Amino acid sequence: MNRQNIGCNYLEASARKRLEGILDPGSFREFCPPTGKRISPHLHYFDIPVAFDDGVVVGEGLLNGKTMAVIAQEGRFMGGAIGEVHSAKIVGLLQRCLKKTPDAVLFLFDSGGVRLQEANAGEIGVAEIIRALLDVRAAGIRVFGLVGGSCGAYGGAGIITGCCNALAVSEEGRIGVSGPEVIETNMGVEVFDSRDRALVWRTYGGKNRYLQGQVRKLVEDSMKAFRQAAIDLLSLKPDYTLAQLEAEQKQLEERAEKFAGCRDALDVWRKLGFPSPEKIPSLTVAELKAEGGAK
Numbered sequence: 001m002n003r004q005n006i007g008c009n010y011l012e013a014s015a016r017k018r019l020e021g022i023l024d025p026g027s028f029r030e031f032c033p034p035t036g037k038r039i040s041p042h043l044h045y046f047d048i049p050v051a052f053d054d055g056v057v058v059g060e061g062l063l064n065g066k067t068m069a070v071i072a073q074e075g076r077f078m079g080g081a082i083g084e085v086h087s088a089k090i091v092g093l094l095q096r097c098l099k100k101t102p103d104a105v106l107f108l109f110d111s112g113g114v115r116l117q118e119a120n121a122g123e124i125g126v127a128e129i130i131r132a133l134l135d136v137r138a139a140g141i142r143v144f145g146l147v148g149g150s151c152g153a154y155g156g157a158g159i160i161t162g163c164c165n166a167l168a169v170s171e172e173g174r175i176g177v178s179g180p181e182v183i184e185t186n187m188g189v190e191v192f193d194s195r196d197r198a199l200v201w202r203t204y205g206g207k208n209r210y211l212q213g214q215v216r217k218l219v220e221d222s223m224k225a226f227r228q229a230a231i232d233l234l235s236l237k238p239d240y241t242l243a244q245l246e247a248e249q250k251q252l253e254e255r256a257e258k259f260a261g262c263r264d265a266l267d268v269w270r271k272l273g274f275p276s277p278e279k280i281p282s283l284t285v286a287e288l289k290a291e292g293g294a295k
Contacts, residue, residue: 010148011172011221015057015072018108021223022146022230023070027062032089040083042118051077054085058093060102064231069097072108075151080111082156083118087125094132097141105136105143106230107164112179113155126156133163137238142166144233146226147173147215152204154179166236167209168217168229171285174204175214202265202281207288211272211280212255220285 010018019028032038034052043050055077060069071090073080097105114122133143145164147153152174153161161167161175169175178186180194180203193199202208210218217232219225262268269277273292280288 008223009221010170010223010226011150013223014076015074015108015110018223018226019057019059019061019070019072022106022108022227023061023063023068024065028059028070029061030057030059031093032058038085038089040085040115040118042084042121046117048078048117054083054089055080056086056089058089060100063104063106063227063234066103066234069093069100069102069105070108071105073110073149073151073157075110075149078115079151080109080149080157081113081115082111082122082125082129083115084121084125086115087122087129091125091128091132094129094136097136098139101139101141103142104234105133105141107143107145107160108149109145109147109153109157109161110149110151111153111155111157112151113157122156126160129156129160130163133160137163137165140238142234142236142238144168144230146230147175147206148219148221148226149173152176165238166217166233167215168219168226168233169206169209169215170219170221170226171206172221173206174201175206175209176204180204198281199264207280207283208265208268211269212259213251218285218288 008021013021037052038054039050039052040054055074057072057074060067062068071093114126137143142165145161145167147161147167148170154176158175158177180192180200183192184194206218209215217229219229258271259268262271266277269280274280283291
């Protein structure tokens, strides 16, 4: 088996290279490819160059022999921001899943949120993606997310991650709704200093999200690690019963109560039982798991 990209860096790879490295060799088939030139109808008003795939790749392929519907956002185009065509491609793929019933959906997130130049269309698009994703889950098809791109998953994309069955994230991956600059602008630098990069990474970064229980898998920044994490997630059973959703809601309520008053991830980690939380940022994934995360 020739897997030239299996060990390469996930963070710096393009959307198509990530799919090439994660899926079984030669199995990916793209829908709405760049040759179709489905471009944003709005960006020319702002003299912004367009992309013929509008910053997202959709299609199907195999993962360890299992049929997957796949979505990969391209962070290199406008930070993977969600616009009208971008969201329509994702919604179309999810609606197709209700007819073709793949074994699972794999969503490779790399987006800063809604495209400001298409704000209304982008916001509507995010809502349509969430509705389609939940329809897919209600049909018993699992949806797994991978977060490890340079743009992370913020804004609408961050909300969508919360609608997946489970997530795998690298330390470099970040998940949030409001970005650091937004919080600082609205709440003040004394609440959140966006220039404090260590604060930003330990708040939004993969380690904190993993230790909080928000993500199922914490992996190294490599194609091999993300592929294995995706294969591992396939072993999970669908979880869309009312009892399971109520249990998850109770867990969220308990977490909010437990971490009330915490002003820094260091406080969260201390409450989780780590005697030296300041050491966590320097630990490798393997070392962190050996220390007892996630707790």
